[in-house]
Amino acid sequence: MQEIEYIGYAAGFLTTLAFLPQALKVFRSKKTRDISLLWALLMTFGVFLWFCYGYANHSLPMMIANGITFVLMLVILVFKLRFK
Template identity: 60%
Template sequence: MPDFEYIGYAAGILTTIAFLPQAWQVFRSRSTGDISLTWAITMIAGVFLWLCYGFTKNSMPMMLANSITLLLLGIILWYKIRYR
């Protein structure tokens, strides 16, 4: 069976990059009024669980992508709470 791990890397890169514009906008503007606190907390919980799952599967694409996404979501949540 061929190794399709490159698909995991591609998916991880794309989904992680999707959070960069939002994190940059929040960092630049210090504005989080349009971001739901429930969304942020739910996304963090879900990404954290995907990260844990990646560790159990020893899947480097899942671990890398979800680690970076968790960091970006953490920044967004921090600003959301700080600039309420």
């Protein structure tokens, strides 16, 4: 079972890392014109639900990855709403 946990950590790390460049770019440039508000809303809420699912199933890899991704998505969403 532990090997499966490693796959979960690797998947979570990679998919979370994928959001980091976008969040940093938005944070630095304060420009979000090309980001869809609907995408940002749905993605933020979806990631939050994945975190809740991981919590309910006691899945640390899922909780860590989606917790961090949720914060990154909040940055993107807040900047999208603030700098329309």
